[in-house]
Amino acid sequence: MSRRLKVSSAQLGPINLADSRASVVKRMIEMLKEADSRGSKFVVFPELALTTFFPRYWYDDPNEVEKYFENQMPSPETQPLFELARSKGIGFYLGYAERSEEGGKAHHFNTSILVGPDGRLVGKYRKVHLPGHDDHRPNVPYQHLEKKYFEVGNLGFNVWKMFKDDVRIGQCICNDRRWPETFRVMGLKGAEMVVLGYNTPSDNVYAPHEPPYLRVFHHMLSLQAAAYQNGIWVIATAKAGKEDGFWLHGGSAIVAPTGEVVAKGTTEQDEVISYDCDLALGEYIRNTTFNFAKHRRPEHYKLISERTGVEIDLAN
Amino acid sequence: MSRRLKVSSAQLGPINLADSRASVVKRMIEMLKEADSRGSKFVVFPELALTTFFPRYWYDDPNEVEKYFENQMPSPETQPLFELARSKGIGFYLGYAERSEEGGKAHHFNTSILVGPDGRLVGKYRKVHLPGHDDHRPNVPYQHLEKKYFEVGNLGFNVWKMFKDDVRIGQCICNDRRWPETFRVMGLKGAEMVVLGYNTPSDNVYAPHEPPYLRVFHHMLSLQAAAYQNGIWVIATAKAGKEDGFWLHGGSAIVAPTGEVVAKGTTEQDEVISYDCDLALGEYIRNTTFNFAKHRRPEHYKLISERTGVEIDLAN
Numbered sequence: 001m002s003r004r005l006k007v008s009s010a011q012l013g014p015i016n017l018a019d020s021r022a023s024v025v026k027r028m029i030e031m032l033k034e035a036d037s038r039g040s041k042f043v044v045f046p047e048l049a050l051t052t053f054f055p056r057y058w059y060d061d062p063n064e065v066e067k068y069f070e071n072q073m074p075s076p077e078t079q080p081l082f083e084l085a086r087s088k089g090i091g092f093y094l095g096y097a098e099r100s101e102e103g104g105k106a107h108h109f110n111t112s113i114l115v116g117p118d119g120r121l122v123g124k125y126r127k128v129h130l131p132g133h134d135d136h137r138p139n140v141p142y143q144h145l146e147k148k149y150f151e152v153g154n155l156g157f158n159v160w161k162m163f164k165d166d167v168r169i170g171q172c173i174c175n176d177r178r179w180p181e182t183f184r185v186m187g188l189k190g191a192e193m194v195v196l197g198y199n200t201p202s203d204n205v206y207a208p209h210e211p212p213y214l215r216v217f218h219h220m221l222s223l224q225a226a227a228y229q230n231g232i233w234v235i236a237t238a239k240a241g242k243e244d245g246f247w248l249h250g251g252s253a254i255v256a257p258t259g260e261v262v263a264k265g266t267t268e269q270d271e272v273i274s275y276d277c278d279l280a281l282g283e284y285i286r287n288t289t290f291n292f293a294k295h296r297r298p299e300h301y302k303l304i305s306e307r308t309g310v311e312i313d314l315a316n
Numbered sequence: 317m318s319r320r321l322k323v324s325s326a327q328l329g330p331i332n333l334a335d336s337r338a339s340v341v342k343r344m345i346e347m348l349k350e351a352d353s354r355g356s357k358f359v360v361f362p363e364l365a366l367t368t369f370f371p372r373y374w375y376d377d378p379n380e381v382e383k384y385f386e387n388q389m390p391s392p393e394t395q396p397l398f399e400l401a402r403s404k405g406i407g408f409y410l411g412y413a414e415r416s417e418e419g420g421k422a423h424h425f426n427t428s429i430l431v432g433p434d435g436r437l438v439g440k441y442r443k444v445h446l447p448g449h450d451d452h453r454p455n456v457p458y459q460h461l462e463k464k465y466f467e468v469g470n471l472g473f474n475v476w477k478m479f480k481d482d483v484r485i486g487q488c489i490c491n492d493r494r495w496p497e498t499f500r501v502m503g504l505k506g507a508e509m510v511v512l513g514y515n516t517p518s519d520n521v522y523a524p525h526e527p528p529y530l531r532v533f534h535h536m537l538s539l540q541a542a543a544y545q546n547g548i549w550v551i552a553t554a555k556a557g558k559e560d561g562f563w564l565h566g567g568s569a570i571v572a573p574t575g576e577v578v579a580k581g582t583t584e585q586d587e588v589i590s591y592d593c594d595l596a597l598g599e600y601i602r603n604t605t606f607n608f609a610k611h612r613r614p615e616h617y618k619l620i621s622e623r624t625g626v627e628i629d630l631a632n
Contacts, residue, residue, distance in 0.1 A: 122632060123631055123632060128613050128616050129611055129612075129613065130611075131605070131611065152613060153616075156616050157616060158630075158631035159629065159630055159631060160630060160631050160632045161630050161632060168628070168630065175605075175611075178545065178605060178606075179545070179611075179612075180496035180500065180541070180545060181500075181612075181616070181617045181620060184496065184497075184619075184620050185616065185617065185619050185620060187626065188619050188620070188623050188625075188626055188627070188629075189619070189626070189627070189628070189629040189630070190626050190627065190628035190629060190630070204604070204605075206600075206604035206605070207600045207601075207604055209600075210574075210600070214574055214575075214576075217575065217576075218544055218574075218575060218605075221537070221540055221541055221544055221575050222541065222544075222545070224537055224541075225496070225537055225538065225540075225541030225545075228534055228537055228538075229494065229495070229496060229538070229541075258526075258530055258534075259530075259533065259534060259537050260530075260533075284522075284523045284525075284526070285523075286626070288520070288522035288523055289447070289491075289494060289520075289522070289534075290494075291625075292624060292625045292626050293624055293625025293626065294625075295445055295446075295447065295491075295495075296445075296495075296497075296624050296625070297444050297445065297468060297624075298620070298621045298622065298623070298624055300444050300469075300472050300473060300497070300501065301497045301500075301501065301620055301621040302621045303500075303501050303504050303505070304497060304500050304501060304504070304614070304617055304620050304621055305614045305617040305618045305620055305621045305622075306614065306621075307504050307614070308608060308609055308612050308614055309504075309607075309608045309609025309610075309612070310503065310504055310505075310506050310602070310608050310609065311504070311505070311506065312484070312505070312506035313475065313504075313505040313506060314474075314475055314476060314477050314484065314505070314506070315439055315474040315475060315476050316438060316439060316476045316477060
């Protein structure tokens with residue numbers, strides 16, 4: 001019997017500062033029910049899915065930021081989501097701000113988890129590619145303080161088996177999707193599918209001259225190249241729309257291992273898109289063009305893991 | 317004054333077995349004149365530009381294959397091209413099959429060179445990602461014997477400065493373009509532009525079920541992702557059309573650092589496309605989203621240079 005997985009991407013519309021976690025979880029529950037009604041066994045929620053995208057705000061008092069973080073997961077507010085998913089036999093991906101006590105010290109990560117259809121935690125990921133800055137920039141339209149509020153993830157890029165067919169699933173978060181290194185590491189570990197959530201502003205605050213139409217194009221280009229170049233399914237879910245006036249783009253998508261977009265959101269509201277993924281589809285790509293064992297030449301890739309930034313390094 | 321470079325991609329239509337090198341060079345000379353008339357200072361010719369794509373043919377006698385290789389470059393047949401380019405002050409990229417004597421032994425590479433507007437050799441590249449196979453497969457419609465006829469390139473991925481503005485230009489060949497590693501290494505060395513030639517069959521002989529429309533899509537997707545993810549210009553030039561009945565796809569393209577295709581061929585014949593590349597366009601990308609020094613995390617990329625093939629490696 002063919003190995004297939006029915007997946008849904010459950011995009012969230014905006015979450016304003018005034019919105020409670022309970023109200024957000026209620027929306028997620030509605031979407032989980034919708035996904036279930038379509039026969040989905042796996043639902044991908046966004047990055048930082050429980051609150052507004054708070055890294056846009058500067059806080060003088062660091063304690064004020066703590067309110068956006070979860071000290072445990074499931075939390076009291078998300079417990080109903082976990083319970084419903086388990087009762088339906090649905091697994092999911094969920095992004096949230098994680099506060100953890102390790103070595104007697106508080107640590108803060110931009111985190112996602114995979115939860116199995118039995119309700120148990122399968123695996124955790126902490127975002128590696130934190131965009132933005134850590135300095136106060138009061139004169140820009142909004143800030144992007146991920147480098148201030150989060151530590152760089154310390155768990156690496158991993159792949160877990162899930163569901164009855166032991167589907168090999170990797171996870172990452174938002175900006176990670178722009179970096180081919182992210183997907184290549186998971187591809188080398190045997191990923192068949194990579195899932196991610198994102199919060200991405202509709203304009204480029206670092207480059208105000210950049211036409212906004214490039215934003216979703218760059219998002220899709222990154223997903224499609226990652227899918228094709230590793231022969232994997234990619235599911236990406238937005239938090240979208242105007243959060244207290246700050247605009248995040250949609251474009252939630254399910255991308256086949258051929259690089260083709262097979263399902264795509266059309267709104268910037270709560271929206272479920274679904275697809276019945278044939279896990280065999282990527283095999284021919286991984287066995288031919290991207291047969292890594294036959295064609296990769298790591299002796300020529302050393303710089304990728306040895307050098308961080310650009311060094312002008314000319315052969316003449 | 318802004319740094320700009322007017323480039324042309326000079327796509328070749330088919331070269332049949334019966335076509336002489338002299339006849340091909342004549343066609344290239346016509347295209348170089350056309351590029352010059354448009355004010356181009358840099359012309360990108362295809363991979364293995366002087367002969368038919370011979371790796372599709374099996375030869376029992378290895379000596380028979382030698383006829384496709386060049387023992388020196390410029391060769392007597394290509395000398396007129398080099399001379400015309402120098403007289404016009406035009407630099408170029410040219411792909412050819414290279415036979416070299418090193419250590420008392422003959423070596424064979426799929427090679428490209430950059431030639432400066434003064435006619436001097438700037439730099440040489442030998443193809444790293446050789447596609448295909450080295451075994452005889454008489455029962456397929458055509459073979460792809462690059463792994464038989466060529467050694468893996470031993471010069472790595474490099475970047476050279478060219479033209480009056482010291483434009484930092486890297487080069488690669490055909491299948492290299494599908495591998496993000498190729499462009500990342502050159503990006504880390506400071507490339508502003510990467511140029512390449514290719515010969516790519518219009519169907520996928522390894523996966524006959526693959527719809528042919530995916531072939532040019534995968535080609536373009538790879539170029540566009542490479543351009544965006546490194547903030548570089550990419551110029552890619554096909555040998556296209558039916559060579560003795562074996563069909564190669566076109567799609568020669570000039571891609572901006574935004575990932576946008578700014579010029580694209582529409583034929584599978586000899587065809588020149590041109591664009592005036594603003595070298596500053598990639599700077600904002602390399603300084604923001606893809607500021608490697610700020611955002612890359614090589615400690616999590618080690619597998620890329622340590623592991624060649626997929627090893628199923630699960631975290632649960």
